[in-house]
Amino acid sequence: MTENTTRKRKSDRSVRNIKQPSEKQRILAKKSVRDHFAIIAVALIATLLAYVYRTYFAIQDIPLVREAFEVRNLLGKGKGIVALRNIQRGELLLKEKPLFVVPSAISHTSPGALILSSLARLTHSQRQSFYNLSYVHLPENLEPDTPQYNDELALAIFQTNAVSAGSDGVGIFPRMARLNHGCSKAFNVVYSWRENERAIVVHALKDIKQGQELLTTYTDTKRPRSERRQLLEAHYGFTCQCSVCSLLEAESRKSDERLSKMATLYSQFKSWAEGAITGREAIDIVNKIWQVGEEEGYHSERGQLAADAVYIAASHSDGDAVRAWAQLSHQWYSLELGLDSEQAQAMAGLRQHPEQHGRWGAHRPELVGGPILVQ
Numbered sequence: 001m002t003e004n005t006t007r008k009r010k011s012d013r014s015v016r017n018i019k020q021p022s023e024k025q026r027i028l029a030k031k032s033v034r035d036h037f038a039i040i041a042v043a044l045i046a047t048l049l050a051y052v053y054r055t056y057f058a059i060q061d062i063p064l065v066r067e068a069f070e071v072r073n074l075l076g077k078g079k080g081i082v083a084l085r086n087i088q089r090g091e092l093l094l095k096e097k098p099l100f101v102v103p104s105a106i107s108h109t110s111p112g113a114l115i116l117s118s119l120a121r122l123t124h125s126q127r128q129s130f131y132n133l134s135y136v137h138l139p140e141n142l143e144p145d146t147p148q149y150n151d152e153l154a155l156a157i158f159q160t161n162a163v164s165a166g167s168d169g170v171g172i173f174p175r176m177a178r179l180n181h182g183c184s185k186a187f188n189v190v191y192s193w194r195e196n197e198r199a200i201v202v203h204a205l206k207d208i209k210q211g212q213e214l215l216t217t218y219t220d221t222k223r224p225r226s227e228r229r230q231l232l233e234a235h236y237g238f239t240c241q242c243s244v245c246s247l248l249e250a251e252s253r254k255s256d257e258r259l260s261k262m263a264t265l266y267s268q269f270k271s272w273a274e275g276a277i278t279g280r281e282a283i284d285i286v287n288k289i290w291q292v293g294e295e296e297g298y299h300s301e302r303g304q305l306a307a308d309a310v311y312i313a314a315s316h317s318d319g320d321a322v323r324a325w326a327q328l329s330h331q332w333y334s335l336e337l338g339l340d341s342e343q344a345q346a347m348a349g350l351r352q353h354p355e356q357h358g359r360w361g362a363h364r365p366e367l368v369g370g371p372i373l374v375q
């Protein structure tokens with residue numbers, strides 16, 4: 001027997017010795033392959049679903065879901081802004097740069113022509129966002145596609161939507177321009193111009209519930225309903241039906257009385273500057289305005305009102321009163337204009353150093369008193 005033959009036989013034996021898988025093992029192996037396929041299939045389906053979900057919400061504009069509000073068509077008002085979630089008072093809702101600004105005083109050119117020349121400098125989509133805005137008071141009998149029509153249309157849109165852009169003039173802010181109006185306690189957001197950022201900011205003045213409309217105020221509403229409506233009709237072309245204008249006659253009369261009283265108190269307060277009343281009397285008036293505002297639910301302008309009291313207190317060198325009013329002013333400015341606003345920051349400083357007020361000691365010393373009703 002040769003060595004080769006021996007090796008061959010050995011190898012034959014080893015082939016015969018390999019164990020074939022049992023039936024049970026074959027079933028288990030098949031099952032394991034099936035399980036792997038199932039896992040891969042589930043993963044693929046999950047990926048597909050995630051993709052569809054993301055694509056769907058991208059189409060729906062996901063920022064709107066995350067944002068506090070969206071623009072909707074509202075019965076009898078055109079478009080308006082509605083809360084998509086509960087909003088806390090003091091929340092910053094919007095910061096927006098102007099599309100364009102025109103100076104407040106124009107001498108050598110017509111306002112319409114000035115607006116058209118501003119529009120000519122914008123991109124196509126910016127111009128579109130301007131022409132999408134609503135307008136009232138477009139003169140009838142104008143021929144479309146004539147220069148006069150274009151002029152008047154641009155002017156009508158501008159007059160319906162423009163707001164103050166501080167020392168820059170008057171500007172168009174297409175997003176905030178969708179805010180409709182409410183009077184007195186009906187408005188729940190306030191906008192203000194930030195000089196250092198050249199932008200407008202909108203803050204929640206009150207807590208706002210999901211589904212509620214966000215309303216600002218177009219005018220000083222510390223006047224009776226009939227006057228408010230007249231003014232809004234003349235300038236903005238609508239009859240105000242806000243919650244205050246819709247009060248029943250008796251309630252409306254009481255609200256009118258409170259608002260008129262606030263207006264009267266404000267003008268009495270101004271007489272301090274002419275020396276007609278003392279510092280103490282001026283501060284008493286501020287406290288009365290605060291109280292009547294509380295009864296009416298009119299919370300706007302409180303940062304400024306308390307800052308006016310700071311001015312009086314500092315003028316009469318009443319440090320404790322300055323501190324107390326500056327604290328209150330800081331609190332309300334933070335809500336209305338933002339914690340980071342120049343106004344809130346200035347009041348924070350005066351809480352610590354009343355004598356740093358620019359008017360410190362400008363009048364004879366007097367103890368004028370602090371806030372009575374602190375809300």
Ligand SMILES: C[S@@+](CC[C@H](N)C(=O)[O-])C[C@H]1O[C@@H](n2cnc3c(N)ncnc32)[C@H](O)[C@@H]1O
Pocket residue numbers: 076077078079080133134135136160161177178179180181182236237238239240241242
């Ligand atoms: C600055 S726009 C506000 C957004 C506007 N609703 C829109 O569709 O774009 C001003 C115009 O909105 C309408 N408006 C504002 N407040 C309203 C209110 N409380 N009731 C009815 N219409 C109102 C008036 O037509 C007004 O001229």
